[in-house]
Amino acid sequence: MASAEPKTIPSAPTRLRADARRNRDKLVEVAAAAFAEKGVETSLEDIARQAGVGIGTLYRHFPTREHLVEVVYRRELESLGAAAAELSEKHPPDVALEEWMRRFVGYIATKRGMSNSLRILMTSNSSLFAEGFGQVRGALESLLKAAGEKGYVRTDIDTADLMHALSSIYSIPESPEWRDRSYRLIGLLMDGLRAAR
Amino acid sequence: MASAEPKTIPSAPTRLRADARRNRDKLVEVAAAAFAEKGVETSLEDIARQAGVGIGTLYRHFPTREHLVEVVYRRELESLGAAAAELSEKHPPDVALEEWMRRFVGYIATKRGMSNSLRILMTSNSSLFAEGFGQVRGALESLLKAAGEKGYVRTDIDTADLMHALSSIYSIPESPEWRDRSYRLIGLLMDGLRAAR
DNA sequence: AGTTTAATCGGAGGCGCCTCCGTTTATCTG
DNA sequence: CAGATAAACGGAGGCGCCTCCGATTAAACT
Numbered sequence A, B: 001m002a003s004a005e006p007k008t009i010p011s012a013p014t015r016l017r018a019d020a021r022r023n024r025d026k027l028v029e030v031a032a033a034a035f036a037e038k039g040v041e042t043s044l045e046d047i048a049r050q051a052g053v054g055i056g057t058l059y060r061h062f063p064t065r066e067h068l069v070e071v072v073y074r075r076e077l078e079s080l081g082a083a084a085a086e087l088s089e090k091h092p093p094d095v096a097l098e099e100w101m102r103r104f105v106g107y108i109a110t111k112r113g114m115s116n117s118l119r120i121l122m123t124s125n126s127s128l129f130a131e132g133f134g135q136v137r138g139a140l141e142s143l144l145k146a147a148g149e150k151g152y153v154r155t156d157i158d159t160a161d162l163m164h165a166l167s168s169i170y171s172i173p174e175s176p177e178w179r180d181r182s183y184r185l186i187g188l189l190m191d192g193l194r195a196a197r
Numbered sequence C: 001a002g003t004t005t006a007a008t009c010g011g012a013g014g015c016g017c018c019t020c021c022g023t024t025t026a027t028c029t030g
Numbered sequence D: 001c002a003g004a005t006a007a008a009c010g011g012a013g014g015c016g017c018c019t020c021c022g023a024t025t026a027a028a029c030t
Helices: A018-038 A044-051 A055-061 A065-090 A093-110 A112-124 A126-149 A159-170 A178-194 B018-038 B044-051 B055-061 B065-090 B093-110 B112-124 B126-149 B159-170 B178-194
Strands: none
Touching: A018 A044, A018 A055, A018 A065, A044 A055, A044 A065, A065 A093, A065 A126, A093 A126, A093 A159, A093 A178, A126 A159, A159 A178, B018 B044, B018 B055, B018 B065, B044 B055, B044 B065, B065 B093, B065 B126, B093 B126, B093 B159, B093 B178, B126 B159, B159 B178
């Protein structure tokens, strides 16, 4: 019988020291707010300052600006994924689907500042972003499938096609009635989806 | 009978003072060499230094890095356009066409360092580059048309399609046999062009 | 608790970007 | 040729990027 064995199992090699983890979390939190407010071009030194750490610490955790963007982005994409499950429980499948699409489009819209950087990232360093987008794709797929199985929408729709349609919606240029127009277009999509069930 | 009227007609509003024109030319010359050697990411301050002017002068002439790149790029594209006429005189139309395509692909290959910046430019600020590419398109078109009219190649080929084919050739990843492979592919294209005349 | 050690911190320093404005100079006018 | 003037020059200055390495400190060890 081993005496009170210390659980020294270091488990993952990704073990961070307590202070390191704290700093990292704080950086992500601050970065998320900064990106949302001023776009991805915000000064990284500002972010470090606001997080109360040195610039060196920021760069150790996130070697490039893109790494930081990716982490923030993924976090938010994940919450979008989680929203899918939540909406599924509270609403009929078709309503859940529509509401989720609205949120998706609205979410991307707020990140318009990101688009420049994102376009570069998505073409060059695709592996960094593949996972984040996988989340979203998965969410949409599950909503679509659920609604399809219960007979609320057609079942011959490809998830990728639908995402494509959504992306053409959120690339509508800025304008006062942006949101209304998007919602109308989503409504139109939904009509199409429900049409020939 | 007006007396010796001074030709004070300012003609173009783009009248540069002698020193300004000298500096501008020198900057373009130095920039062309620098871009070729170290890629478009070269320090602009270095370029100004090498041209023997202050950084302020560089920025007055070229408000952004892209403007400078565009000018250099266009100059070289123009020489590519000129080569088309020259080749047409010295060779049979089909040979001229093939040789020109080789040069085109070879030229872009040497500018691989540019590709990153270029991709951004070509998608975002298209108007800046439209003209430069127009030159090249025109050259290819004239070669293709000449060869077509004299019965050397098919006449149902679209210039844009052919350029597309070429661009897929020059985006072949780096490798020792890069040039050979490109030439083989161009040969293949030529076979296709000559096929069903 | 005290010591060791290895991970983490953080800011100084070097470089490039870009702007602003006092100084220089080409060109025009008398 | 001298003087006027508008155009052009050029570098200092402020900011951000990113790296490097001595100082700090959490966590493991005794």
